[in-house]
Amino acid sequence: MSSGGGYRGLQNFINEIRQCQSKEGERARIDKELANIRTKFKSDRGLSSYEKKKYIWKLLYIYVLGYDVEFGHMEAVALISSTKFSEKQVGYIAASVLLHENLEFVRLVINTMQKDLVSRDENYQCMALTAIANMGGREFAEALSGEVLKLLISSSTRNVVRKKAALCVLRLFRRNPDIISSDTFALKMGNLLQERDLGVLISSMSLLCGIVAKDSQGYEVVVPKVVAVLERVAKGIDIPQDYTYYGIPSPWLHVKCLRVLHYFPVIENDGVWTKLQEILRRTISSAPIDKNTNKNNALHAILFESISLMMHLNMDSEVLWQCVTLLGKFVSIKEPNIRYLGLENMSRLSLVPEMMQTIKAHQEQIVVSLNDPDISVRRRALDLLFRVCDRDNSHEIVDKLLAYLTTADFAIREELALKIAILSEKFASSLQWYVDVIISLIDKAGDHVSDQVWFRVVQIVTNNEELQAHCASNVLRKLQDGSSHETMLKLSAYVLGEFGQLLRGEAREIFHLLKDRLGSATPAAKGLILSAFAKILVRCGDEDISQQIRETFQRYGTIPDAELQQRSVEYAVLSAKKEAATVMATMPKFPERESSLLKMMQPEGGEGSLPAARSRAGVDAAGDALPAAASGDLLGLDDAIEAAPVVPLSVAEPAAAAPQGDPLDLLAGLSVAEPTPAADAAQASVAAAADPFGGFQDLTAPQDAGGEGANARVEGGTVEGWYSKLCISEKGVLYQDQYLQIGLKADYAKAQGRIMLFLGNKHEEELGQVQISVPPVPAYRIQPGQVPASIAAKAQVQIPIAVSCVEPTLDVPKLQVVYRVKGDAVKLDLQVRRLKPATS
Template sequence: MALSGMRGLSVFISDIRNCQNKEQERLRVDKELGNIRTKFKNDKGVSHYEKKKYVWKMLYIFMLGYDVEFGHMEAVSLISAPKYPEKQVGYIVTSCLLNENHDFLRLAINTVRNDIIGRNETFQCLALTLVGNIGGREFSESLAPDVQKLLMSSSCRPLVRKKAALCLLRLFRKNPDVVNADGWSDRMTQLLDERDLGVLTSSMSLLVALVANNHEAYWSCVPKCVKILERLARNQDVPQEYTYYGIPSPWLQVKAMRALQYFPNIEDPNTRKSLFEVLQRILMGTDVVKNVNKNNASHAVLFEALALVMHLDAEKEMMSQCVALLGKFIAVREPNIRYLGLENMTRMLMVTDVQDIIKRHQAQIITSLKDPDISIRRRALDLLYGMCDVSNAKEIVEELLQYLSTADFAMREELSLKAAILAEKFAPDLSWYVDVILQLIDKAGDFVSDDIWFRVVQFVTNNEDLQPYAAVKAREYLDKTAIHETMVKVSAYILGEFGHLLARRPGCSPKELFNIIHEKLPTVSISTIAILLSTYAKILMHMEHPDPELQNQIWAVFHKYESSIDAEIQQRAVEYLALSKKGADLADILAEMPKFPERQSALIKKAEDTEVDTAEQSAIKLRAQQQTSSALVVTDQQPANGTPPVGPLTLVKIPSTSTTGDEQSRQRALSQSNGIVAEVDSQQATSSPDLLGDLLGPLAIEGPPVTPLQSEHGLVSGAEDTSAIDYALALAPVDEQTNTVQPIGNIAERFQSLCLKDSGVLYEDPNIQIGIKADWRGHHGRMVLFLGNKNVGPLESVQAVILPPTHLKLELSQVPGTIPPRAQVQCPLEIVNLRPSRDVAVLDFSYKFGSSMVNVKLRIPAVLNKFMQIMTVSPEEFFPQWRSLSGPPLKLQEVVRGVKPMSLIEMANLFNSYHMMVCPGLDPNPNNLVACTTFYSESTRAMLCLMRIETDPADRTQLRMTVASGDPALTFELKEIVKELLVAMPASSQAPPLHAQPTSPVADLTDPGAMLAGLM
């Protein structure tokens, strides 16, 4: 009978393996599941043996990836079978099919307990294994005392006791109250005297969890851990089965050293001496060999020993030995060893006494910067950054600049920012600093944050001796045929302010400076045009002798932009034209910018706030995160003393609204010379710092929350260009929200901004800041919600529920009910786009702070254009596709009236910002635009979308648009979103304007020209 039953399982497995395709396999699985369901439903007298046979098949089907939605009760019932074969199947299948919260598990608690307290060791092992894998809180409350008795029992075999230790570890993680620290201290010490290494290893895992929760009660375990390490280091009484490639129980060594890292220090001199002797033996006895498995084991022990050495702050001699050993490792061929060597050497930098020793390996570290593995390159960059000081700054910065040209795009932003920080922090003289920053902008303009060139302007403005040199260098870079737009900005600004100092140099007359700068104007964006207009006004102001020809040229430029659709450009042009006709008064109005007040650099402050953690902090944080929840909690280490600490993310504090004297004159000069005044809410300016450091990467630059509108693919001209985004992309209604706590900033504007970029602040109030960082790949998206508690008290009753539209599949990780003081919680959100739609998901978020209950409903920027990717097509590719999509519903055409007047360039920038690439030259009519994009969804997959916009030069308020794709729903949705972007809505229905006051626009983070106001 047994043979025939197992033969049935073997035949089923053979049938599955012989299937030619997935469809055949599914049909065979469905047939078998139907047969099993019938047996379980109809045959009331199914024996334990028959249940075992069918349950084995269910487990095999589950392992193939198919859902098994029935038969769970039959699997659980086998746990109570009297014979081992059936009981074994019951335990195994229950462990695989059910989780700790399944209701059926409650039915098995008594049976599992009977097996644990019984005399049959085999049954005990099965029961302990089940509880150790899927035991939950109910199991911990019912079974913990019995498991503890088994663990401490001297009559039980080691096989049972080591399973009991791991089972108790599971129960402790689910309910820490089951292990009383006071009562378990002596028991834990007793367990560490165990001679059997299996029981000892399992007990050490339990100890690591206990001391991570509360180390104070377990000081008596420290000498025992040291004795275990001594025993293993001397290879005393270590059975052969616990020796791995000649290394005595490496797992136990690692766990023992990890447990010791939870204790602040070891005061007893004898214990400390014995421990350092063991660590010395490990350091001396570890080397790189050819056997990979032995390397893995020995290096696991070694690097845990290094972490313990750093934690205990060992003597300088041992530290030097550690650095020398790591120096060998970063030179070997094995990439994993090089990575670990660089990472641990970076941690060693926290010990100031060994920095000089680490510098001896500088050449090898620089070589690692060119390693094929990007993770090694990143660690080498971190190490070079950390080891840099006055003595080697020049060499390291030059190496970073040289490496910048060939570095991965993923590293260039971090690389450029670190090079800028090092150049500022350790510059031997300011002219060298200017050289470095200009080289940086020249080589990696796209990856240089605006704060870097803002800082150069600060230095040059505050140091008169530096101004002629900086002007000369800026003039030299403008001679290049192709320079980055950021270089145009900084050069134009410096020459506008200080170009008159070069008047006697060849090629530096006002007219020559204007011509060389004006050559760049057709290729730059709106924000840069604003700076160039200011520069032209400054050139006029600084002219010693009037030049009518130059004056007329500059006036012509101002006249041209007087009718610009962009309010900022239009305002500058009108005001500069009027000011430039005031004659001698112009010099007073457009006077030189005053010096900046002395303050700590935001870049250096950022560097100080992102120093490498100690080994102890890293280990404790990591383990705490692993044992709590799926959401990552990062605690702010800054003291909560009632004074808001200086935020690491702003270059310069925005001036307060109450200013007098020089400060007011400086702001007036700002509004006239640079044309922009940064405007912030007084509550915003004095609020706590941004807690979303992780949101923008390790060294990103932030400022006050504003309304960025520029994407990396194009610039949306003016505030009005995105005023319709709220209607085009955010169709899900959000109820009126009445809370006692009012939000900081405009929620709708924050949403609009995030529709065009992938990271930023979604919501903020005095208690919490919610940020978003997203990554979009095809029809899949991964978004991380950053919940930052800004207060010194906890936020309680935290709840976050996603209300998804039908076209999106969303899965939000568990959000903890409490956010600790000044802590940040990261909650991943997985997104799948099922089909095209303009609806958006809504986040229903609530929390309690003190007596205030706050509830907000926020739109999630998982909008249509996030699932588009820019692509360019040639005429040979475009026209066959265009012709093949003939007529409705795949090709829709509509005459649109009431269009916002804009030039073709501005319209092209608008489309590009929404990932609809305008392809020049495809349409012979110069008044028409042709654009294309690729849309991704689960139903359409990668689908090409084409559109044509036909404009009327005589009437810019109307156009005809044609949209085509291979999916009718996609064509309609795309047509509607394009229409809503182009149509000028009535004033009564428009979203709040992004620049509320035309005379003093709000600073825009993505507008570097506007952010220059924040420098002052």
């Protein structure tokens, strides 16, 4: 805005705006000025060069104040075409700020920019490059990338222009990666890295980092050049004073070189590898802690990027051991930023098995960080403790986390409770210790403990008779101490109802403790308490207690809650029958199943499987399309359906690939409607009769017949047959032809259904224009999640769908799937199981 220094009218306008006493006054003054400028632009009298620039500057000032500027764009574009430098400068600045790539008349400036790029005036070239980088979209990339690349590569171009050209190419590449091919550009990039000017070198390294972050294949030839630049900077060879920061030679270029090397998995040249190792070792061995904060920041940026690169390159354990020792010093520093970075990088190093013992030596200091005032540091310390926990130190860490739980910030209590539950189960020295830890966890943080945790305790205690009396005694003690949290109450009601008889002479105490909490309990907890009363009534010989329980059933038999009313009435009637003792016997053992909590510990291809830099660049290992599985199951649909959780009804987003596990796992294990083995066998026999091949046994794509058209033909069954099976099963094939296979996994609960569709491309080519639509069925509300536009060859995507039935109907929910293959469109009309209406 300094160019406005000679515009008296502009200065007066700015002063008037600053002197406004209210927002309304400012708005009125701006509206008045906008009306005046609009009138001037529409006037038949031509404006002078001074007036054009003055009014454009005023519009720019109004825009940066946050007000909409809906005119003046064409006048700014016209200034760009001027032959006067002052007018062109104002035009380019205004266009860079006011215009964006989606405006149609932006195309009008492309020709002018092209002329400025090929001109001999470096000022014009710099202004054009800056504007292109700010405005450029795909159309700019296609039209101007050639000229920009020429400026970057040409040795006759001034360095100030080449710096801007490199960053401009990076912007255009991000909008349209096709403008650069590794076949032709890799060698040119290598030449750019031999530049002696550090400004050009830093810009070129930024460009290289952006390119290899997307795809490093073909750029292996630049690795020796990058290491040579790194050596030059690390040794301070030929570094101008202008690029020295607090005595550190160009730390920005140093970090960029290290970051680029993250994208290359292997360095094959022995000489280059030896040189790089030497540089990294020197960085680790000479990492002082300075009192100057700015210098420290630069040193730490280099150090932490070097550590990350060492991990990526799998350097020897001795070097990594030095890294851990150095990070241990950072963890003990009071400065929160340094402590955070130390904990973060120590977490990365914990992924290396050989480093675990060395990191555990700093366990006490990590625990101290749990009390840091900065919540980011506390979170990082918690993550690191979670990583370093094993069977040797699990008791110590879990005890410290339980003690910390009572003072922990509410923002991390849920995460902390989950981590305690996982660690106590994974590294339990005995089941009794595990049960005691979880009961203590529920007592201290019941609000933050998920139902899966107490479900798991019930499952383990039920399956292990030696724990039953101990667990019952433990929860009874908690109730006697005054614990009344809902989760603890539900666990206590279940355990004491099932195993309370093992505590001799405690029936009266159990009854009164539960009864005192019945009135204030939630409906879910009340249901479990009533169930516990029913079992006490059948097993207890105390007539006084029995009479009080019957009165409780009678009272709750008339309340508005249908669930509790039904329980009370049925328990009252059942307790009077001679079969009551048999019906109310202790629950049988649950089938052995993997804990859903431990499934969270399974590797998911996240941190550790990708270099830190790749994660930083936003390259996600899990996308909409799953990679092809082993040859026996090209689509991996069987495993995907087994592993995928059903998305909640409130979610209407694309599902992440390869989910960790089914969150309904433990719920299924504890459901009162859990099928008996006989029922399972009966259902399995029905399914086997309907599908002798077991549903998902053959998922491989058939061989395409030569000369075959794109007409889809149903394979492996019939649509009606698949639908019939899905009426009695919650997972299976919904549709299959020679191009596409659709699998379904669902969870139905009365009027609501949560469905996950698995669309697998069996074809050797991409399936395009994929759509899922919902034909109107008045009785149903169907909400499909986001659908990808295409499915890659031999890939699979997952689509969540929420279904609810809002009124009685004989209709079934319907879906319409459309895709295009070999130029032809295929439309599928499918249906899923009918739901019970919400009003029934």
